[in-house]
Amino acid sequence: MTLDQKSKLLKKRWPKVALIIVLVLVLLGIVGSIYQEQSKQAELIQYPPLGKMVEVEGKQMHVYVQGEGDVTIVLASGHGTENPYVDFYPLHEKLSEQAKVVIYDRFGYGWSDKTSVPRDIDTITQELHTLLHEIGEKGPYLFVAHSIASLEAIRFAQSHPDEVAGIVLLDAGNPTFYETYESPSKAVQKIMQTLNNIGVLRMLSHIEAVADTLLQPEEGYGQHIPESLKKLQLAMFLKNFSNDTVIDEMLYLQSNAKKVIDAGHLGDLPLIWFTSGINQQVIQGWSESQEELAEWSTNNKQIILDRAGHYVHHHEPGLIIEEISNLTKAFLQKNRDASEKSEVATIK
Numbered sequence: 001m002t003l004d005q006k007s008k009l010l011k012k013r014w015p016k017v018a019l020i021i022v023l024v025l026v027l028l029g030i031v032g033s034i035y036q037e038q039s040k041q042a043e044l045i046q047y048p049p050l051g052k053m054v055e056v057e058g059k060q061m062h063v064y065v066q067g068e069g070d071v072t073i074v075l076a077s078g079h080g081t082e083n084p085y086v087d088f089y090p091l092h093e094k095l096s097e098q099a100k101v102v103i104y105d106r107f108g109y110g111w112s113d114k115t116s117v118p119r120d121i122d123t124i125t126q127e128l129h130t131l132l133h134e135i136g137e138k139g140p141y142l143f144v145a146h147s148i149a150s151l152e153a154i155r156f157a158q159s160h161p162d163e164v165a166g167i168v169l170l171d172a173g174n175p176t177f178y179e180t181y182e183s184p185s186k187a188v189q190k191i192m193q194t195l196n197n198i199g200v201l202r203m204l205s206h207i208e209a210v211a212d213t214l215l216q217p218e219e220g221y222g223q224h225i226p227e228s229l230k231k232l233q234l235a236m237f238l239k240n241f242s243n244d245t246v247i248d249e250m251l252y253l254q255s256n257a258k259k260v261i262d263a264g265h266l267g268d269l270p271l272i273w274f275t276s277g278i279n280q281q282v283i284q285g286w287s288e289s290q291e292e293l294a295e296w297s298t299n300n301k302q303i304i305l306d307r308a309g310h311y312v313h314h315h316e317p318g319l320i321i322e323e324i325s326n327l328t329k330a331f332l333q334k335n336r337d338a339s340e341k342s343e344v345a346t347i348k
Contacts, residue, residue: 046235057127062112070332074102074142075088075103078172083109087313091324108244108245114244119249139165142168154175155260169293170274175258179261223314271297275304276308279310
């Protein structure tokens with residue numbers, strides 16, 4: 001057979017070969033999707049909610065409450081955090097020994113449902129407000145917010161100033177930084193979602209090195225998380241990764257930041273923020289925007305953790321717990337002093 005004949009034969013066969021390749025890929029996608037869905041259902045049985053499921057706007061939202069106290073510490077997770085309970089483990093176990101701690105899963109995270117309701121900041125904060133009241137929490141709240149949850153914490157304080165005792169930010173962005181931040185395109189996020197939905201990430205997660213990469217967004221992450229929780233964390237990652245609700249949240253980032261900026265600063269509300277020294281070096285504008293967080297409150301304090309990555313609560317949990325404890329004690333003492341003055345004035 002001559003080269004020309006081979007070329008003509010290949011051209012005739014190519015459409016059939018292409019069709020076979022497409023059919024194989026479709027079949028693999030279907031099999032992978034079934035594998036992914038069945039695995040998710042099995043893991044929901046294996047790892048039931050650690051807290052309680054509460055109806056909020058017709059959907060189920062997960063919340064975990066631990067400890068007792070006159071101040072409620074609300075832990076707000078950053079974008080893409082597959083399971084807030086596990087992520088905040090380095091903090092909530094110790095904090096709950098001295099205060100009431102609330103960890104909640106926004107829609108699209110943890111055990112909470114997904115939702116098609118747009119992820120604008122007022123909707124998100126109202127959902128949280130409803131959740132807290134549904135479980136009987138009336139405040140005062142001390143918000144501890146990681147990453148983009150700064151928008152949620154600040155907006156909650158703007159909307160319900162009488163219910164917020166203070167804000168602690170964990171390498172969380174200044175709203176002015178997020179107003180111009182270019183988030184990944186929706187197309188890229190949907191590709192990642194597809195890889196998860198057809199089971200590709202789940203299959204790869206059986207490789208130990210891949211599983212470690214999925215669970216460790218940076219060096220040092222997870223060093224305070226018990227091994228018993230890491231399988232739960234992986235299951236939640238494979239359940240929630242890049243779902244539509246999470247994607248929508250990121251697409252609203254700039255407009256949400258602008259809404260928070262337009263609502264104005266927080267007066268003298270106690271504001272403490274921990275800044276990642278590593279992020280200061282690698283993210284353009286991060287250092288300056290972190291310094292400018294001082295403009296949000298006249299009662300402010302910045303703590304720079306030179307060797308910590310973005311998940312500062314996994315690098316310096318002890319120092320963060322100490323600052324939160326001090327802030328809680330200061331608020332309670334202020335309330336006691338005010339109560340004593342009121343009693344003296346009443347006697348007179």
